[in-house]
Amino acid sequence: MSKDRGKPGWKSIPIGGTVLEAGSSTKYKTGDWRAFRPVVDEKKCTNCLICWIYCPDAAIKRKEKHVEIDYDFCKGCGICSAECPVKAITMVEETRG
Amino acid sequence: MSRESDHNGGGDKRMKTRMGFTGDEALAYAAKQSNVDVVAAYPITPQTIMVELFSEYVANGEVHTNFVCVESEHSAMSACVGASLTGARVLTATSSQGLALMHEIMYIASGLRCPIIMGVANRALSAPINIHGDQSDMMGSRDCGWIQIYCENAQESYDWTLQSFKIAENPSVLLPVTVNLDGFILTHAMEGVEVFTDEEAKTYLPTSKVECRLDPSKPATVGALCLPDYYFEFKKQQDEAMKHVSPVLLKVTEEYGRLTGRKYGMLEEFETKNADVIIVCLGSTAGTVRSVAKELRSKGKKVGLLKLWLYRPFPSKEVAAAISEAKVVVVLDRALSPGAPYGALCQDIVSVMYESKTKPIVTDMVYGLGGRDITPPEITSIYEEALIAAKTGVVKEQVRFVGVRE
Amino acid sequence: MMVTLKELTTEELLAPGHRLCGGCGASVAARMALKMTRGPTVVVQSTGCLEVATTIYPYTAWRVPYAHIAFENAAAVAGGIEAAFKALERRGAWKDHVDVIVFAGDGGTFDIGIQALSGALERRHDFVYICYDNEAYMNTGIQRSGATPYGASTTTSPAGSVIPGKAEWKKDFAGICAAHGIDHVSTASIAYWNDYMTKVRKAIEVDGPAVIHVLASCPRGWRCNTSDSIKMTRLAVQTRFFPLYEIEKGKYKLSMKVPKPLPVEELLKAQGRFSHLFKPERKGELEKIQRWTDENWNRILSLCGEKPEQPPLQPGPA
Numbered sequence: 001m002s003k004d005r006g007k008p009g010w011k012s013i014p015i016g017g018t019v020l021e022a023g024s025s026t027k028y029k030t031g032d033w034r035a036f037r038p039v040v041d042e043k044k045c046t047n048c049l050i051c052w053i054y055c056p057d058a059a060i061k062r063k064e065k066h067v068e069i070d071y072d073f074c075k076g077c078g079i080c081s082a083e084c085p086v087k088a089i090t091m092v093e094e095t096r097g
Numbered sequence: 098m099s100r101e102s103d104h105n106g107g108g109d110k111r112m113k114t115r116m117g118f119t120g121d122e123a124l125a126y127a128a129k130q131s132n133v134d135v136v137a138a139y140p141i142t143p144q145t146i147m148v149e150l151f152s153e154y155v156a157n158g159e160v161h162t163n164f165v166c167v168e169s170e171h172s173a174m175s176a177c178v179g180a181s182l183t184g185a186r187v188l189t190a191t192s193s194q195g196l197a198l199m200h201e202i203m204y205i206a207s208g209l210r211c212p213i214i215m216g217v218a219n220r221a222l223s224a225p226i227n228i229h230g231d232q233s234d235m236m237g238s239r240d241c242g243w244i245q246i247y248c249e250n251a252q253e254s255y256d257w258t259l260q261s262f263k264i265a266e267n268p269s270v271l272l273p274v275t276v277n278l279d280g281f282i283l284t285h286a287m288e289g290v291e292v293f294t295d296e297e298a299k300t301y302l303p304t305s306k307v308e309c310r311l312d313p314s315k316p317a318t319v320g321a322l323c324l325p326d327y328y329f330e331f332k333k334q335q336d337e338a339m340k341h342v343s344p345v346l347l348k349v350t351e352e353y354g355r356l357t358g359r360k361y362g363m364l365e366e367f368e369t370k371n372a373d374v375i376i377v378c379l380g381s382t383a384g385t386v387r388s389v390a391k392e393l394r395s396k397g398k399k400v401g402l403l404k405l406w407l408y409r410p411f412p413s414k415e416v417a418a419a420i421s422e423a424k425v426v427v428v429l430d431r432a433l434s435p436g437a438p439y440g441a442l443c444q445d446i447v448s449v450m451y452e453s454k455t456k457p458i459v460t461d462m463v464y465g466l467g468g469r470d471i472t473p474p475e476i477t478s479i480y481e482e483a484l485i486a487a488k489t490g491v492v493k494e495q496v497r498f499v500g501v502r503e
Numbered sequence: 504m505m506v507t508l509k510e511l512t513t514e515e516l517l518a519p520g521h522r523l524c525g526g527c528g529a530s531v532a533a534r535m536a537l538k539m540t541r542g543p544t545v546v547v548q549s550t551g552c553l554e555v556a557t558t559i560y561p562y563t564a565w566r567v568p569y570a571h572i573a574f575e576n577a578a579a580v581a582g583g584i585e586a587a588f589k590a591l592e593r594r595g596a597w598k599d600h601v602d603v604i605v606f607a608g609d610g611g612t613f614d615i616g617i618q619a620l621s622g623a624l625e626r627r628h629d630f631v632y633i634c635y636d637n638e639a640y641m642n643t644g645i646q647r648s649g650a651t652p653y654g655a656s657t658t659t660s661p662a663g664s665v666i667p668g669k670a671e672w673k674k675d676f677a678g679i680c681a682a683h684g685i686d687h688v689s690t691a692s693i694a695y696w697n698d699y700m701t702k703v704r705k706a707i708e709v710d711g712p713a714v715i716h717v718l719a720s721c722p723r724g725w726r727c728n729t730s731d732s733i734k735m736t737r738l739a740v741q742t743r744f745f746p747l748y749e750i751e752k753g754k755y756k757l758s759m760k761v762p763k764p765l766p767v768e769e770l771l772k773a774q775g776r777f778s779h780l781f782k783p784e785r786k787g788e789l790e791k792i793q794r795w796t797d798e799n800w801n802r803i804l805s806l807c808g809e810k811p812e813q814p815p816l817q818p819g820p821a
Contacts, residue, residue: 010330010337015271016210017331017560018310019318025520025557025564033525049508053696054733056523056530058515075525077722078730091730134590137583163590165582168622175576175619176583179547182570183597185587205572304594311568311584313543313601318563320548320571327560 026073030057034076036091042066044088051080051089118290120283121146123251124190124216124276126290127258129154130298133214134185134305137165137176141195142228143280144218148190170195174202174213181211182319184309186262190216192280193234197222200238206273207242207335209319212265212307213273214258215243219380219431220280221467229468230280232379233432236441242335244274244342245409247379251288254278256359257406259293259302263349266307269341277408279381279431281468291357301356339410346407363412365404366419368394372401374483375420375457377446378429379405382464382471386429389476400480408442413449420446421453424487427479429499431465439496460492464499475499506700511538514566521557521564526729528719528736529553531693532635533606536715537567539704544602545570545584549577549611552642552721553635575615577607578623581630602707603630609650610640613674624683624712631706632714634676637721645724649674652744653795654788655776657724662779667788672795680714681750687713689749689758693720694737698747698758718745726775738770743800748807755806764800767793 014020045066052060052067059074060067069080081089118126125147128136136155138148155164167173170191181187191199196217206213221227222234235245246261248254254276261274278284293301310319323331343363354360367387369375376386383404393400403419405412420426430440439447443461450456462479464471479499486492516537523530529552537544548554548571557564558571572580581603591597607616612634620632639657640646647660653672656662660669680688687709691699699717706713718739720732727735739745742765747758768789771777780788801811 004326007326008330010333013327013330013334013561015331015334015338016208016319017321017323017327019321019558019561019563020315021561021563022316022318022566023515023518023564025518025522025562028520028522028562030520030522053508053511053535054531054693056525056527056534056732057521058517058519058534062513070519073519077524077526077732078728079526079732082730083733132594134594135583135587137579137586161590161593163586163593165586165626167579167582168618168625172576172579172582172619172622175572175579176586178572179570179580179583180587180590181583183584183587183591185591187587202573202576209572304596311545311570311601313545313568313599316566316568318558318565318569318571320569321558321560321563322555323560 029072030075031072034074034094036076036078037071037094038069038074038076038078038080038089039092040067040069041088041090044086046086048085050083050085054079054083114292114294115289116292117287118251118255119146119285119287120248120251120254120278121218121285122150123255123290124258124278125150126292127255128188129160130293130295131188131259131262131302132186132299132304133160133162133188135163135165135177135180135187136189137167137173137180138189139167139170139173139191139195141170141192143220143284144190144192144216146284147216147218170198171202174199174206177213178202178206178209178211181213182209182310184305184307186305187213188215189213190218192218193220193222196234196238200241203238203241203243208331210271210338211273212271214261214265215273215275216258217275217277218280218284219277227467228280230282231431231466231468232277233466235275235277236432236434239409239441242272243409244272245277246274246406247277247408248283249381249383249404250283251286251290252359254283255290255292256353256357256361259298260349260353260361262302264342264346266305267345270338270345272338272342277380283381342410343407343412361406363405363407363415364419365406367402367404369401369403369419369423371399373399373424373487374427374480375401375403375423376427376429376479377403377405377420377442379408379442380431382429382431385471385473386476389473389480393477393480398480398484400484411445416446417449417453420457421450421455423457425483426457426459427483428459428461430461430463433463433466458486458490458492461496462499463496469500471500506697516540516566517557518564518566520562522559523552523556524723524729526722526732527552528637528693528721528732529608529635532633532717532719535693535696535700536604536633536703539700539707540602541704541707542602543599544604547577547581547584547603547605549607549616550574551608551611553606553608555642574611576619577605577611577616578620578632581605582623582626582628585628585630604707605630605632607632607634608641609634609636609638609648610642613649613676621683624680624685627711629711631703632712633703634714634716635719636716637719637724639724641721641724650676654780654792656779657776667779667785676716677750681753684753685712685714686752687749689715690745690747691715691717692736692740692745692747693717694733695740695747695759702749724776727773731773735774738765738773741765742767742770742796744770744796746800746803748803755803757803757807757809767796
């Protein structure tokens with residue numbers, strides 16, 4: 001496949017299919033999977049962290065007073081919005097460009 | 098089985114301690130002396146003595162090894178791979194159906210570059226069920242990426258087990274090794290074996306220095322999913338590692354020869370120099386063939402024996418050099434390769450001969466399946482027929498079954 | 504021992520950027536469990552959704568040492584790793600205690616993996632085995648497993664005109680593990696994060712094997728919205744369909760009493776994999792499932808030394 005030609009060859013990769021860099025998946029931004037994006041109403045957010053613990057992608061960041069979505073990785077599954085006890089998160093259709 | 102072999106060196110260098118061991122026991126004793134960290138194994142005839150004797154060493158506190166009595170051979174190899182990833186020295190043993198059961202994990206062990214040593218008591222594969230010696234089990238797994246060594250006698254079983262650790266753990270190799278012993282014939286026959294003292298063995302083979310790949314201070318992921326964009330490169334790496342085996346093996350056997358007076362290599366030639374007929378075989382049958390060849394030579398017949406210690410990687414150049422000047426090469430295959438033009442070993446020999454300028458006639462004898470004995474008279478007639486073919490240039494059948502009732 | 508969310512570490516040992524489906528319960532189960540580690544930890548996995556989607560070379564989502572070998576042998580591999588660290592410690596080549604945690608799906612556990620698990624439990628290796636149960640072989644395309652509930656439509660037990668989904672009942676996995684006489688077995692649900700995470704920490708602290716059977720939703724295979732992922736695992740508990748309990752040294756203890764259970768129908772109608780059971784010709788099936796749920800609940804109650812409930816609930820109006 002021509003798009004693979006830029007990838008490293010057998011001489012340079014570690015043996016046995018080992019991935020040496022822990023957490024290297026953070027280089028792969030899954031944020032572009034979204035069809036809907038969660039929007040946090042910071043005034044409503046009580047910082048209870050329920051959305052944070054349920055996020056399958058660790059795409060919610062804990063801030064001082066409220067949570068913040070990490071849009072680099074958020075896949076738009078909507079769990080945070082569904083589970084938020086104070087309905088502080090709304091799912092809004094993702095737009096591009 | 099012949100007790101004499103040609104590769105012994107000077108008497109002063111021989112090890113002082115001599116013990117009576119069967120092939121199984123010799124391997125277990127070598128394991129005991131090899132500072133092995135984990136043994137995960139499941140019993141199967143005729144390998145059982147290997148694990149039973151080793152578990153006695155464990156129960157008597159003679160080794161620091163963690164002996165895991167797993168519930169199947171598949172789990173045995175799985176546990177071995179897991180253990181090997183921590184950098185621990187790992188050994189196991191099996192046979193026949195057990196080897197077949199762990200087959201998928203064998204590819205994984207070599208693919209993940211785990212230097213595991215496994216004693217294989219070569220035994221026929223079902224069906225029909227048969228617990229006796231032939232080489233069909235290892236031949237069925239010959240493409241699994243493991244280094245494969247065949248032993249002729251108990252001494253070799255002991256010597257090769259120790260040497261295999263050094264070959265496997267070499268950083269340019271890092272591949273697992275099977276040490277093959279003919280079931281019952283070798284595993285259960287007692288012979289005198291010269292062994293290191295425990296101190297000598299510790300010096301020869303100190304504890305494993307293989308890197309821990311599951312080190313919490315450097316977290317790595319082993320066993321990743323490699324899609325079509327990467328899988329091929331890892332297989333190429335494995336192939337390259339196989340190419341490093343022979344130079345490493347030669348260094349290891351050189352050192353061992355200096356220490357013990359027994360110098361091994363990839364193969365052993367007996368009277369092949371001007372031989373018209375050479376028999377090629379693996380394992381204990383070589384002993385019988387050698388004694389027949391000696392006798393025929395004493396009568397002026399120009400016959401020889403090529404015994405391979407190293408089967409994978411196949412020592413192509415060395416084999417070609419050893420047999421290309423002969424008129425007839427008879428390959429003894431102790432395994433059946435149904436539907437193939439030749440048995441497994443013969444396929445390799447014929448492939449190697451294809452490139453050779455001089456091409457002997459190559460014929461294949463399938464023998465000894467299910468532990469069927471092959472006798473000196475049968476080997477004598479194989480040589481005699483081949484000597485006739487050497488003169489006439491004609492061979493009756495390319496592939497024949499020896500010793501089967503019609 | 505209970506936890507509060509604010510006390511939990513912000514360290515993510517399962518990093519984002521993994522390629523599990525949005526809303527995947529398995530990733531929630533793994534992420535939650537990894538917040539309860541107590542020191543150096545090695546993760547072992549069997550082949551499955553969680554493994555395949557988190558370790559696509561050259562990316563890995565794992566920030567702990569990780570080994571994946573094959574499908575049916577995670578428990579055997581874990582045993583080998585544990586034995587090796589112990590042996591290395593014995594000869595002075597290793598100092599720290601390393602916790603070994605297995606994450607394996609119901610696929611790699613209930614069926615093909617049960618032998619390796621049984622052996623590892625019997626040999627008393629010191630490890631934690633967390634079975635994330637999404638109730639089918641999801642990674643290969645939603646085929647039925649021994650964990651698939653009765654009546655569920657999967658690709659190998661499809662809801663056909665003659666056979667309405669899976670004809671067999673879910674294995675009592677916790678009971679199987681407890682029968683090995685190990686110290687700790689528990690069931691959990693990702694919806695009840697406090698209960699689950701407390702159990703994970705308990706399991707890690709057990710000196711010997713511990714098993715957690717955690718219900719982890721698969722919106723794709725269960726045919727529900729991704730946003731309902733957690734809700735499904737909550738409903739399973741609230742309908743008593745998936746009871747939460749612990750078995751410590753053979754003694755059963757209910758973790759959640761569920762005094763006012765919802766009818767099982769509430770769970771089944773929320774997932775497309777059960778939708779065929781709502782056809783008029785399949786009415787008897789719903790009653791069967793409700794009856795099984797009630798009997799199973801009573802079975803657990805008796806094992807806990809409590810009185811079974813009378814009478815069993817009836818399914819609600821259609």
